[in-house]
Amino acid sequence: MTLEMLFDMALVGAVVVAAAYAINAPVLIAGVFVYIVFGVLLSLVWVRLGAPDLAIAEAAIGAGITGAIVLDAARQMGMERRRNPRLRRWPGWLSWAATAAVGVIFAGVFLTVSEGRGDLPQRVQAELPRVGVENEVTAVLLSYRGYDTWFEVGVLLVAALGVLALRAPGESPARRFRWDPPAVADGAADMLVPGGILMAGYLLWQGSRGPGGAFQAGAVLAAIAVLLTLLGRPPIARVSDRARDALLVVGFADFLLVGLVAVTLGGALFEYPPAWAAPMILVIESAVAVSVAVTLSLLFAAGGAAGDASEGGVP
């Protein structure tokens, strides 16, 4: 038993305990806090497993956006106190037996799998010079499987459109938090805004060489926007509806346009000629980062738009 293993066991144990408490904590708000901790722990796991790109994304999304979203939702829907209702479809022993069986089957199957098979990692590395970026994860995301990533940006766009479609007639998707934020929070936010923008820019630029990229950068920007929204200064309210729509769609549209430019240069869709690949990928990533940021902050800002009219009007 090496120290590494002890560390891994402790970390996995913490993740599992956090997951169990997040769902089963008697008080909703406690469960939500533990869920935020779960996200942080998961990013530690990604670090341990050699996936810093994921760790940055998880940290930015978990600590910056999901945390605020679930906390805000818990405030609205958290009238449940020391009561955590559950469905009792099956008798207790049967459901525990089923749970144990599912767990054993999953664990059993997972343990038969060792490291991935095939020579894909070697191929990824071999073709890297033609891609134009050094970070392998970015290469897979933006070049080898760029088409997937385009669809993924599409998924974000659909979520944003869905949220916009939900708003009541004449209602702005950006709600204003009406409260008196402590001056210290306001001041700190003022300092964090340039820091966040700098960080996002760094992650975006860094993404072609080391861990980072469009999603991480966008998530950091979104987190800053969430903070400002919480302090009653939603950035999204500063732009017109039309500009907001344009920002939402720019990632998806720009991705497609650059892909089509590749076609006019004589390649397949999304086939960037090696000489142009690096700048083309950067253009895509910048636009995607903007759309990710606007979409994620919209998903937070639009959250309680209807609920806030009847502040706490929940029985």
Next chain:
Amino acid sequence: MTTFGIYAVGAALLLTIGIRGALRRKHLLRRILALNIIGGGAFLFLVLLGYRESGEAGPDPVPQALVLTGIVVAVSISSFAIVIARRLNARTGRTELPEEGLD
């Protein structure tokens, strides 16, 4: 037990906890959290596939890229779900889905 094994068991536990929670909890927010925990287990399994115990070859980037895509998809779905749940809650006061009946 290897590092792989430790995390593999962790992934299995996350999936189990998440599935149990999603089936047994009624509160919408808890259900959404439970589904995200299922997602966490699935992501952990995928990342683990790319993990290399020995240091010579770097980790496989393909599963990592897949998981990044998966995370973004999961965040989109769950945030959208929370927005709908809050709408429903604001309009009806419910924190749960109606059990049966189509009206």
Next chain:
Amino acid sequence: MSQLFLGVALLLVLLLVGGLARVLQGPTPHDRLLAAQLFGTTAIAILLLLAESSGAAGVLDVALVLSLLAMVSVVAFISCSRGRGAPE
């Protein structure tokens, strides 16, 4: 040296698990918040130790992002406990 760092990181993880109890017990939401914040700080410390012991690139960036955004959930929490009716 890296073993020492790892050992300290292990200790911090164990501390984290202990801290979960505080989040669950409360009794006031503010206790929970402080405990959750403690996790953020601890996680940053663990990341720094891992960065030193493994020397992998990008680990420090994770710590940087976490520390930058730690404030968001605090403000989110305060806004809901102060601005309009505490959740409990």
Next chain:
Amino acid sequence: MVAAILLPMGAACVAILVRGYAARIALVTALLTAAVSVVTAIAVVRNGPLEYAMGGWRAPLGITLRVDGLSSLMLLLSASVAVPVFVYAAAHYARARSDERQGADFWPLALLLWGGLNGVFLSGDVFNQYVAVELTSLAAVALVTLGEGDAALSAALRYLLSTFAASMFYLLGVGHLYAVAGTLDIPSLAGTLEAEAASYSAAALITVALLFKSALFPLHFWLPRAHSAAPSQVSALLSSLVVTSAAYLFLRLWTTVFVSVAVPVVGQIIGGLGACAIVWGSLQALRQQRLKVMIAYSTVAQMGYLFLVVPLVTSALSTPGGGALWGETAWSGGVYHAIAHALAKAALFLSAGVIVGAIGTDKIVGISGIARQLPVATYAFGIASMSLIGLPPSGGFVAKWMLLTAAFKSGQWWWAIAIAAGGLLTAGYVFLVLGQGLSQASSDRDVELKSTSKAIEYSAFALAVAALALGVRVAEPLALLRVGLPIEMP
């Protein structure tokens, strides 16, 4: 062929930016995409299956799109449903001023949905299919929320949570596939799966996920609510295309990737669930008092037929000569059923939309005497019902006839009972509606009937006629389907 994805997606971007012209953009795009689908079909017939390496990277490094006869038929199907539905929606939103804002939200989502569906049909990579399926599912949920009231919200949420769980299982299954084969490309996966725990686990996870998404009994619980609470033009898209796309994936993966791990018992179980779906869905449809809920339950029943293909094809694969005897017939019958059902179901929902819009209620008792006032919509309903029941000469008849033939030839006569019972029950519930519509009973409502436009009525009619035409021109679709048959029949 790639244009079938790019056109709707690009148009969606433009439609978001200039919302005022969204309807016109969508209609032009629909026609162009339909033309692309036809051209692709012609190319497939002439040159055989086509491939396209996205980003210039060949599989397994990159993603390869593939069109064979089946994919090409699905492209044609999505176009033949989308064009009339778009015409209906354009006419509807042009008339109903109150729904103007809903229209602005409808177009981009509907276009993204269509692009995503075509992405599913063309994809040759399991992970790419996952992303495309997520895109369509999320767009489908967002479209359901356009429906009225709390019912639409809770239906959409239930749908979203189900589809979220399913997508996580699917992703986990994809992970298993990568673990055992080291690739995500479907042709490379096919035949490489060995009999080991992870292969079975992958098959189980992906199967459950897709059964969820295609609403096979007993995982159908989300469907009737979601499909009935949505606006009719949305219901038509969801009930005809979205569930079919999940079933398409299911059949595609089971006949390629999972062939080597397919166990006959599992085939029988899935077939059994299909039979239960037929009977249970039809009985529920019979009990409903509201028109759109009834049609939605009918989708649950009709999806069951598709899964009868599974036991027939798996048994054909393990019997020497079975492929030639009944395997191909079962396969074509299933696909034919999917297409005929999709067209008929879209026609039913659109004509229900016409009727509900005109009389202002979707209670079945309220539609008495509607045949005199809305003859075209009633005809559309009637013709589509013919195909649904399986009366000659409709597409539904051809499909059911092929399935019955395959069931008898394979000696699995018990499936024939389910097929026949389903036909009878279907006749029961559609005649309840038609009988009510043709009756002369109440006429006090005549004056209140809201006017409707020709385009709205005839778009439903066109779909119904298409379902009928499938029964008249059988040779061409079947020839197309035979191009690059995914299964190697022994």
